[in-house]
Amino acid sequence: MTDLLVVLPVMVPLASAALGAAAWRAPRAPRVVGVAGAAAGLAASLALAHRVVTVGPAATQAGGWPVPFGITLVADELSAVMVVVAALMGVAVAVYGLAEVDDARQRAGFFPLVHVLLAGVQGAFLTGDLFNLYVCFEVMLMASFVLLALGGERPQLEGALTYVTLNLLASALFLAGVGLVYGAAHTLNLADLSLRLPEVAAQSPALVAGIAGLFLAAFGIKAGVFPLYAWLPASYHTPPVAVAALFAGLLTKVGVYALIRVVPLLFGGVDGIYELLLWTAVATMLAGVVGAVAQFHLRRVLGFHIVSQIGYMVMGLGLLSSPHPAVRRMALAAAVFYIAHHIVVKTNLYLIGGVVRRLGGGEELKALGGLAVVAPWLAILFGVSAGSLAGIPPLSGFWAKLAIVRAGLEAAEWWAVAAALVAGLLTLVSMVKIWNEAFWKPAPGQVAATGPIPRAMAAPIVLLAGVTVAIGLLPQPLLALAERAAERVLDPAAYRAASGLLAGGGG
Amino acid sequence: MLIVMAVLVGGLYAAAVYLLLRRNVVKLVLGLVLLGHAANLLIFTAGGLVRGNPPLAAVGAAAPPPGVADPVPQALVLTAIVISFAVVAFAAVLVRRVVEVLGTDDADRLRTTT
Numbered sequence: 001m002t003d004l005l006v007v008l009p010v011m012v013p014l015a016s017a018a019l020g021a022a023a024w025r026a027p028r029a030p031r032v033v034g035v036a037g038a039a040a041g042l043a044a045s046l047a048l049a050h051r052v053v054t055v056g057p058a059a060t061q062a063g064g065w066p067v068p069f070g071i072t073l074v075a076d077e078l079s080a081v082m083v084v085v086a087a088l089m090g091v092a093v094a095v096y097g098l099a100e101v102d103d104a105r106q107r108a109g110f111f112p113l114v115h116v117l118l119a120g121v122q123g124a125f126l127t128g129d130l131f132n133l134y135v136c137f138e139v140m141l142m143a144s145f146v147l148l149a150l151g152g153e154r155p156q157l158e159g160a161l162t163y164v165t166l167n168l169l170a171s172a173l174f175l176a177g178v179g180l181v182y183g184a185a186h187t188l189n190l191a192d193l194s195l196r197l198p199e200v201a202a203q204s205p206a207l208v209a210g211i212a213g214l215f216l217a218a219f220g221i222k223a224g225v226f227p228l229y230a231w232l233p234a235s236y237h238t239p240p241v242a243v244a245a246l247f248a249g250l251l252t253k254v255g256v257y258a259l260i261r262v263v264p265l266l267f268g269g270v271d272g273i274y275e276l277l278l279w280t281a282v283a284t285m286l287a288g289v290v291g292a293v294a295q296f297h298l299r300r301v302l303g304f305h306i307v308s309q310i311g312y313m314v315m316g317l318g319l320l321s322s323p324h325p326a327v328r329r330m331a332l333a334a335a336v337f338y339i340a341h342h343i344v345v346k347t348n349l350y351l352i353g354g355v356v357r358r359l360g361g362g363e364e365l366k367a368l369g370g371l372a373v374v375a376p377w378l379a380i381l382f383g384v385s386a387g388s389l390a391g392i393p394p395l396s397g398f399w400a401k402l403a404i405v406r407a408g409l410e411a412a413e414w415w416a417v418a419a420a421l422v423a424g425l426l427t428l429v430s431m432v433k434i435w436n437e438a439f440w441k442p443a444p445g446q447v448a449a450t451g452p453i454p455r456a457m458a459a460p461i462v463l464l465a466g467v468t469v470a471i472g473l474l475p476q477p478l479l480a481l482a483e484r485a486a487e488r489v490l491d492p493a494a495y496r497a498a499s500g501l502l503a504g505g506g507g
Numbered sequence: 508m509l510i511v512m513a514v515l516v517g518g519l520y521a522a523a524v525y526l527l528l529r530r531n532v533v534k535l536v537l538g539l540v541l542l543g544h545a546a547n548l549l550i551f552t553a554g555g556l557v558r559g560n561p562p563l564a565a566v567g568a569a570a571p572p573p574g575v576a577d578p579v580p581q582a583l584v585l586t587a588i589v590i591s592f593a594v595v596a597f598a599a600v601l602v603r604r605v606v607e608v609l610g611t612d613d614a615d616r617l618r619t620t621t
Contacts, residue, residue, distance in 0.1 A: 131583055138590045145597055149604070157605045158617040161532065164598055168539050169527070171594075175546040175587055182580060183553025 003060040005051055006073045008044035009083050009122045012037060013090070017115035024109060031098055034111030038087070038094040041118060045087035052080040053481065057488070057498035059128065072128035072189055076498045077485035078336060081478075082125040082257055085343045088467070089249045090118045092347060092460035097242040099454035100354050105150050105240065113150070114246065117143035124254050128499045130178050130188040133258065137174065137222070141167050144251060147243045148235060159235030166231040170221035177214035181266075184211070191499035194265045194492040201269055212267040216276070219262070223255030225314055226283035229307045233291065236306070237299035237363070241354030244299060248306055249347035253339055256313045260335060264320060264489055278318025282416050285311030285423040292430045298353050298363040298438065301430055305389065306346060308423055312404050313338050315416055322411035325490075330410060332486035334403035337479055341388070341396040341471060348385045348464035352378065355453055355461070356438055365434065370443030375453070379439045381465045386431035388468045391424050396471035399479070512552040519545035530614045532605060536598045543591035547584045554580025 016037025023029035051058055052075050061070040075083070094114060101110050120140025127133050145167075149160040182188055184207055185196040201208040217228070224232045232252065236244050259277075267273055288308025295301045316335025320328050353363065355378055360368040372379040388395035391402075401424055408417035471478055488494045519541050526538030557576040564571040606612050 131586075135586065135590070138594070142593060142597065145594075145601070149601060152604055152608065154608055157601070157608055160601055161535075161605055161614075161617065164601060165527070165535060165539065168594060168598070169542065172539075172542040172546045175543075176549050179546065179550030179553045179580070179583070182550065182583070183555070186577075188579075188583075 005044075005048045006058050006060045006075050006126060007062075009041060009048055009087065010073075010119050010126060012041040012044050013115040013119040013122065016041070017112040017119065020112035020115065021109065024107070024112070030106065030109075030111045034114065035091075035094045035098065037111075037115055038090040038118070041115075041122075042084075042087040042091050045083045045122070048075055049080040049084045051075075052077060059498060059500045061500070071132055072191070072499050073126045074128035074191075074495075074499045075126055076488050076495065077481055078257075078260070078489055079125045081336060081340050081481060081485060082253075083122055085340050086118065086121050086125065086250055088464075089246060089343060089347050090114065092351065092464055093242050093246045093249075095456050096245070096351055096354070096460045097240075099456035100242045100358075101240050102151075108150055110147070110150065110242075113143050113147050117147065117246065117250075121250050121254055125257060128190050130181060130190060130193065130262075134171070134174055134178055137254070137258075138171060140251070140254065141171065144247060148239050148247075150239070150243075153238070155238040159238035162231050163235040166221055166228075170218045173214050173221075174218035177211055177218060180207075180211045180214070184208070189499070189501075190261070190265060191492075191496040191501040194496060197266050198269060205270075208267065209270050212263075212270045212273060215262060215267070216259075216273075219255045219258045220280070221255075222252065223259060223314070224252045224284075224307050224310050225280050226287045226307075226311070229284070229288070229310075232307060233295075233300055233303040236303040237297060241299075241350055241357065245347045245350035245354070248302065248350050249343045252306055252310055253313075253343055256310060256317075256335075256339060259314065260317055260332070260489060263317065264332075265492055265495060268320070274318050274321035276318075277314055278321055278413065278416055281311045281313075281315035281318045282419040283311075284308065284314060285419050289423045289426040289430070293426060293433075296365045296437075298356060298365060298368075298434065299350070301365075301434060302346070302349055302353060305427060305430060308427065309338075309342050309346065309389070311423065312401070312420060313342070315420060316404055316407065318416070319407050319411045319413060320490075321413075324410075327407060327410045328490055329483065329486050330403070331407035332489055333479065333482040334400070334407050336482040336485050337403055337475075338400040340478060340482070341400045341468070344464050344467050344471070345385050345388045345397060348461060348468070349382075349389065351457070351461050351464070352382050352385060355457055356382075358453065358457075360438065360443075365437035367444060368438040369441045370439075372439040378453075378461075379435075381461050382435070382439065384465045384468060386435065388472065390428040390431050392428075394472045396468045396475065398472065399475040403479070508556050508558075509552065512548065512556065516545050516548050516552060519548065532602050532612050532614055535614065536595065536602050539598055540591075540595050543587070543595070547587050547591075550580050550584050550587070554583075 020030040020033040057076040059074045120136050123136035184200045221228045285308050288304050292301045292304035313335045316331050319331030357363050388397035391397040523538045523541035526534045554577050560575045562571050562575040562578050
């Protein structure tokens, strides 16, 4: 039964993709399968999370081979949080896509591709094996390549070329790192590696440091940290909004997840790795937010803010440079909380951007205006999400920023804290800019006569805004779960126990 | 043998980086192909080079005799080759579409997203 629970969040999207692809000629079937499959995926993820929270971590060994020979799937607290949030985004985007994605793209396989992407993302969150992580990244990337280019408009093709090149470069670096890890430690199971790699490091620290560099570069490109983020703002504003929202919510966060999973477990002993991450985080926060200030295209502003927000999450990881266990736990818990909050809020801002585009006829902020009169409810929902992104109490972003800043203060990293506060302020500036330009100022020209906004577009926005408010009013359960997740990430022995390595294997 | 492989892998990486930095988008794809090859050969080499010693256990033995080739890197490389095949096929189609729609193969002329 546990086996099934751990596998289902990956299998349900795969099955939905296969079903949707098989029925692609039918007029409505892919749409029904797309939404129903996403809902089933969310149910499976919630069931897994419930089991992890109430009973404890679950693991399964594919094919019945014992650890470390088989392919291990591990669901600990960190995976559980990520899986549920990702599945929730799947539901929101599938419903939103019903109305926002045009017929040609739907016929070309929008829904099955979304599910393939979800399967890759969920697989990356659940796998306990380095090579499988690579495979899941590739599954996710392949689906994202096609989703990005689907439709073949000129900006899309240019964006896709940049995106594909840099992500393939990252994959090649990752693959080289995996090969060197196997050469050095003769295993790729994460739990097993956490035992063997320190032995290798004791003999040749330079080798392990070099491997760590490869992984940092690979995951850094995927997460979009400074100075490796250029592909993100160049491509995220080109596809349909539903696709961009899915990417914005999930893809970079898989990179951050991989950093959080791999660095403390395998490379925590490498000299200066956390300091490097901390300063990378500071540069990322500032570079992203400054880039956003200069932009006047709605989704480009949001794209730069993804980069800036990634900086906060990496800062949580970088604060592990502190020697105090309590501070380390606090910092990592803050990063986990931040990721969960950010996925919800960022996806929702993109979804709102899609409605703005439909109402205002474009995404250039200068040409928009008067939407607070046309759609007051949209203005309120934007205010909730934007306020949460900027960290206004009592929304979820406030608790996320508070946790990160508190951890930074405890660790006495004043410069990082100062950068976080400045970036927070500039985030608010950008959000106010969007508010002023799109919602508040009078419309510069004739407001295009628009029909009512389809319910399929409005419902996910209301849902996700509700989640932000709910986390904001009741942060304690998620914070507590993030603390438990952080504890396990920081304790390799606990992770090994979760993968079933010490228990002798067998799921 | 190890030194030959090391030089080969290094040369492939150098060629790949050179091609990736060219402005021509077709050479960009060729660079990605070489990058994948370099990574695959690196795994193959890092897994240990053993000749003529397949990992077969005698009937009744629990494990093969020591000194056999490690099959895992080869399995990994096989998977990676299949993946890179799919990815390169996609990249080739993408580049073809880019050249068709944009009318140029010069990466510096891609303007709308910068």
